[in-house]
Amino acid sequence: MGRAPCCDRTGLKKGPWTQEEDEKLVAYIKKHGQGNWRTLPKNADLERCGKSCRLRWTNYLRPDIKRGRFSFEEEETIIQLHSILGNKWSAIAARLPGRTDNEIKNYWNTHIRKRLLRMGIDPVTHAPRLDLLDLSSLLKPAAYYPTQADLDTLRALEPLANYPDLLRLASTLLSAPTTTSSQPTTEQHMLLPWLIQAQMAQQVSQAPPQHATAADMFLQPSSACQMPGLVHANPAQQLHQDHMVASDYGQLPGYDNQLDYVPGLMQMASDTSNLQWSSPVTSSNNNNNCNVGSGVSTPSSSPAGRVNLASTTAFCANASNIDALIADADGLFDMHLSDLLDVSDYM
DNA sequence: AACGGAACCAACCGCTGTTCA
DNA sequence: GTGAACAGCGGTTGGTTCCGT
Numbered sequence: 001m002g003r004a005p006c007c008d009r010t011g012l013k014k015g016p017w018t019q020e021e022d023e024k025l026v027a028y029i030k031k032h033g034q035g036n037w038r039t040l041p042k043n044a045d046l047e048r049c050g051k052s053c054r055l056r057w058t059n060y061l062r063p064d065i066k067r068g069r070f071s072f073e074e075e076e077t078i079i080q081l082h083s084i085l086g087n088k089w090s091a092i093a094a095r096l097p098g099r100t101d102n103e104i105k106n107y108w109n110t111h112i113r114k115r116l117l118r119m120g121i122d123p124v125t126h127a128p129r130l131d132l133l134d135l136s137s138l139l140k141p142a143a144y145y146p147t148q149a150d151l152d153t154l155r156a157l158e159p160l161a162n163y164p165d166l167l168r169l170a171s172t173l174l175s176a177p178t179t180t181s182s183q184p185t186t187e188q189h190m191l192l193p194w195l196i197q198a199q200m201a202q203q204v205s206q207a208p209p210q211h212a213t214a215a216d217m218f219l220q221p222s223s224a225c226q227m228p229g230l231v232h233a234n235p236a237q238q239l240h241q242d243h244m245v246a247s248d249y250g251q252l253p254g255y256d257n258q259l260d261y262v263p264g265l266m267q268m269a270s271d272t273s274n275l276q277w278s279s280p281v282t283s284s285n286n287n288n289n290c291n292v293g294s295g296v297s298t299p300s301s302s303p304a305g306r307v308n309l310a311s312t313t314a315f316c317a318n319a320s321n322i323d324a325l326i327a328d329a330d331g332l333f334d335m336h337l338s339d340l341l342d343v344s345d346y347m
Numbered sequence: 348a349a350c351g352g353a354a355c356c357a358a359c360c361g362c363t364g365t366t367c368a
Numbered sequence: 369g370t371g372a373a374c375a376g377c378g379g380t381t382g383g384t385t386c387c388g389t
Contacts, residue, residue, distance in 0.1 A: 016357070016383080038374065054375075055358065090377060105378075106356055 013047045017056055021046060025053055026061050059102045066098025070107055078104060079112060083126040 013021075028044035034057070037050035046053060059065075070078070074096055081092045089101035089108075096104065108123075116123040 014359075036374085051360095051375085052358075058376095059357075087378065101377075102357075109379095110355055 012041075012049050012052075014052070017060075021048070022056070022061055025057060029057060029061075055102075059100045062100075064098055065100060070099075070111075074099070075112065078108065079116075079126075082108065082112075086124075 017025075024044050024046055028040065032043070034040070034054075037054045040046075040050055040053050041048050044053070048056075077096060078092060081095060085091045087105075089105045093099050093101040093104050113123040116126075120128055122128070
């Protein structure tokens with residue numbers, strides 16, 4: 001378009017607003033309404049551009065703005081909505097009465113984002129950061145009291161050696177804390193054959209290109225290999241638990257029930273021995289546009305694809321019915337893989 | 348008390364989508 | 369149909385405050 005900037009007039013004031021300017025703007029809008037922002041400054045006797053006036057009004061002077069610290073409930077809502085909507089601050093703000101998009105954005109960048117990073121959760125994908133996980137978690141139990149089961153586990157993992165990312169994923173799953181002891185659960189052992197099968201199937205079907213790791217194959221929403229819900233995190237839930245258990249975010253609480261996720265996971269594995277994972281939600285619209293990164297800036301440090309099913313869903317649907325999507329996603333939050341990922345050892 | 352770095356947040360910038368002449 | 373004007377959005381900046389040394 002090449003549109004000229006709105007504030008190209010010289011002599012217009014910039015920087016912080018004075019109380020006098022605020023009063024002028026508020027008085028004018030109270031009397032005349034918002035109307036045309038372009039003409040407002042002149043009519044209100046303000047040496048500001050319309051854009052600056054609009055920003056000042058919407059972010060600060062609007063009477064319905066709630067100021068002060070965010071409550072925990074608001075924080076939880078922001079995290080959940082962000083996992084669905086991404087950096088759609090205005091959409092998030094629309095669901096937080098009294099909060100502006102700018103305020104939420106600032107709060108995210110200064111508080112929540114850093115907190116998630118400390119928790120080992122990627123603030124963009126809301127997934128556990130694979131780069132923080134390694135084989136040491138697998139070896140840890142065996143190093144202390146190597147049982148036959150531990151040895152079997154390690155032996156079974158040997159074929160994964162050439163797929164470090166997949167190995168990390170297996171490490172994550174298999175190192176999930178157990179209820180009463182350090183022994184892997186039956187379900188965790190059941191996962192092993194599936195991982196091996198997946199790895200072997202991949203070797204047979206196609207050799208992964210140099211630039212695509214095994215984990216990329218798993219995590220790419222637009223590829224044939226989708227793993228919906230598997231790495232779905234609920235940082236809000238985790239935050240809540242942290243609040244309950246420890247104020248130090250570097251120390252994650254223990255988890256007492258990881259069995260919730262396993263049946264679904266094993267079902268997925270048994271349904272998809274050929275790695276053609278799909279979900280009822282995404283399979284109908286599984287094209288390249290379903291890259292959840294679209295519309296959201298994705299730092300290079302983030303995984304190639306976003307593995308959050310809710311996010312995928314939202315973006316695939318062009319966010320045409322966000323409320324419905326959020327309602328759907330609320331149900332999906334019942335799946336807490338993050339609840340079983342204890343990454344505190346790697347922090 | 349002074350200093351420097353970190354944290355915070357209001358405001359700006361640049362871009363996109365929509366409207367309208 | 370075209371392009372300028374406009375509103376709105378998300379990313380970034382820079383000034384201020386806080387805090388540790």
